[in-house]
Amino acid sequence: MKKQRKALSLLLAGAMAVSLLAGCGDGGNANEDPEKENTENNEGEDSENGDEEPVVLKWVFPAGEQEDAASVLEKVNEIIEPKIGATLELEFVEFGAYADKLNMYMSSGADFDLCYTSNWCNDYVQAVAKGGLYPLDELIENNTTLLKDAIPEYAWEGTKIGGEIYAVPNIQIMTTGNAYYILKDVAEKYGFEGETADPEMMEAFLEKVKAGEADLIPYLVDAGNFADTLSPWLTDYEVLDSTLGIGVKEGSSEDVTACVLYETEEFKDAIATLRDWYQKGYIREDVASVGDQQADLNSGRIAVYISRNKPGGAASDSAMRGQEFIMVPFETPLVTTGGILSTMTGINKNSEHPEKAIQFLELLFTDQELYRLLAYGIEGTHYTTDENGQITYIENSGYKTDADWAIGNTFMGYSLAGQEVDVLEQTEAMNDSATKSPVLGFTFDASNIQSEYAQIASVVAEYNLLWAGTLDPEESYDEFIEKLYSAGMQTVVDEYNRQIQEFMATK
Template sequence: MLRNTRFSKTGMMATSLVMSLSLVLGACGNKNNESSGSPNASPSSSASANASSSPSGSGDAAKDLPEAKLTWYFPGNFPQPEQNKVFDEVNKIVKQKINATIDFKPIAFGDYDQKMKVVIASGENYDIAFTSNWINNYTQNVAKGAFIPLDDLLAQYAPKSYAAIPANFWDATRVNGKIYGYINYQISARTPEVSTSKALADKYGFDISSIGGKISADTMNLLEPYIQAVKKDHPEKAFITALSNIQEMFNFETISGINIPGAVYYNDDSLKVVNQFETDEFKKFAAVMRDWNAKGYMNSKERISKKQDDWADAKAGKWILNIGGAYKPGGDVLASSLGGETYVSAPASTPHLTTNGIIATMQAISRSSKNPERAMMLLELLNTDVELYNLLNFGIKDDHYAMNADGLMVAGPNQQAYNPQVPWMFASNFLAYVQEGMPKTVWEDTIKLNESAAPSKLLGFSFDAEPVKAEIGKTSAVFDEYYRGIELGVTSAEKYDEFVKKMKTAGADKIIAEMQKQIDAWKASK
């Protein structure tokens, strides 16, 4: 549930929680392989092998580079009390390795989308920004010309991390044959995570494993007895989810993000594109949320003023159960470390390996960047230097985190001063220290989950949004207007119909026709 933060997944999350909750774990492949086979070395040995490497070689080599300052925008559970203390330490390493410093621009999850729209529209000079299919939309920004192609930069300035990711993963990022997103390698086999406090589950006799793989728009009722029982004794608590975190639960894959019309059912060999907002699955989910809101499960009056739910409410004991983020090995431990109590979790449905799962966490280099080469050097460094990666994600050793006698990461004396819990935000999770309580095989387990997931029939297809970028902008605005009311159950059936009609007026049918055209051409070329 860790992430979601958007929402706990995985965007998951609440958004903050929801995103925080979705700490995505990474694994490595081999770029020279045409499929995502297991790496030859174990995750820990691969990470150690790369730990001392730097894109420019030694510190002496870095001195030959002119000094550069890079601006980096990313969302997360920010601000953190001691973030500047940590960022200063990060910059010491970056300065030594590639003679650059970073102007960090962390933005709260709920504000990031709007902030990046302003930054991009204004032509502001910046270098790197987090992008995905659920926030700061990747294909939409490529269509706008906001990002530069990375193919040549990857080969020249990020050879090690480029080679560590399977070729078919990079192919999933391609738009018109070019790569515009640098993948933060992580859990890519996607299904939402269902999670709750272990203390609550034990008190009310809820065996979360009993619902594992069974949750869909048709079976939400399996969760209701537990929610109802907790709610009776704890009216301050609520059921939490977010539309951006649960799309895989509907048995279809959205093509350009949940906020843009266009999806294909996993079991549809014809690859027919449908408007997800008109599907029975989406409408049933909206109806369940209306019913649950009428029954008082949602605490919607309190939550409607927020764009997203945050993890602070979970820590304050306001959550009954959350669906969001990506289910992953060790995810309950991550949620526990964030909230200070033990969580239990289960996969909502069957994991699928999808293009959206691959592009869910990426960095892009801005068209306005004055130092694209150095920006790519930074991405290589973040994805090959174990010390730097864990510093940025978990803070200063023996202060914000510590290592126990078994070599596992535990909370430091000052953990809450820097605990953003978004390792999937910054680089490959493969470099993260294993936390106490997680299986020591967590990275191997993550690889197995990626490899065993059912591949989407659209895996490798990447939509070019350029022909319909105006319509995408308009439909995204309609989604922004209605999504919060839908996920909180305050949108009536009539209001939902109004939402669908506005989507059509904004150009939904034209977007779907363009998606179908591109998918048909892609399918014919295979």
């Protein structure tokens, strides 16, 4: 009996010890699907036999579940099936869950063909580094004729990693550069004037708002968003990585070197000012612990926030938030790699029909009807058009993706009623006329500095309240810099400069 008991408890203990391990073993085993390896063998067949059973392309679509997707897809398939011999199937995943879901899909070798990828959601560079996305140069060359010209050259340039394109850039506003968004009635009441602004003007305005409006939070900061929060001060720099705080000085096309933004005078000035604003009550007192502030923004409790400087920005943000805002730019627009990487569509490395997928993308970028169907639904059922050619969504129609900017060329779409009529033309003009960054097309390969990256990210997370005003720079700034360097900042800067030089040499 004793022995039996012993064996049993050992088993039990073993099981418990093992259950501890279970967490890290996930995401495995589904990968050994031998079919996946056969894409090469299939390639020839698919494109030659036109009248065979159409292949199904599965697109993990970045939007919430759409009730009436079936009727839209029916029309979509009517267009694409005769042309490329494929039908489309959509799996809807909303943005909040998209990155996690795609990470899981890619790591488990799930079966899908097309997906959204970008520098902020389902990270493009990481996906490429880990072999999640299909290299496109040859595919585009062999299977399409119009796609290459449907997208501006500089946009293709921006998507290149090691000289190879891994995703098709969606076309929307491609520039970075920010603006203050100010509640319209507050701006009018306290006399905010000017076409552009800077932190000093803002300070004078905030002082009046604070004195006059007890219920309002005058100024929004988001410690988790370094690039936007610091952008009014770092106007002379292009941020290359907002976690590492690496950037280059704008306009210096000859001698481009990476610098640590945390060490610039502008940064020190910014955190001193933000600390001052926090103490004066321009920044909410619970900024450290508040988390998501969207609800406060949408209920009009925040007077000023920072967002992208773009044509029609005020109108679209006002529509989204249900509050009237005006937009006051403080940065000149610049076409950067980051601006281009912010929305793209990629093809799964494990896709069985990559050549169909790229042909579908070609259609999407050249066939206006197709794009409009997927972006807005069916006219009359899901939206109505007015005499200006602008659209209004029909409420509860069962198809409203809000993803026109994430799936193709927005300039082939509509503007919304309430926006300026020529907002799309303005945006396109802004893209084309804006200065191009000297490092446009440069993407950093972080695989050599993974350990440093992880450690620096952790240090930054610990000290990011420096730019929310709750940490006193006098006490914490030196400590912050010291920890950054002991986490390996110098290695990172050197690696950046090495890669930038390599990049400049190939240009």
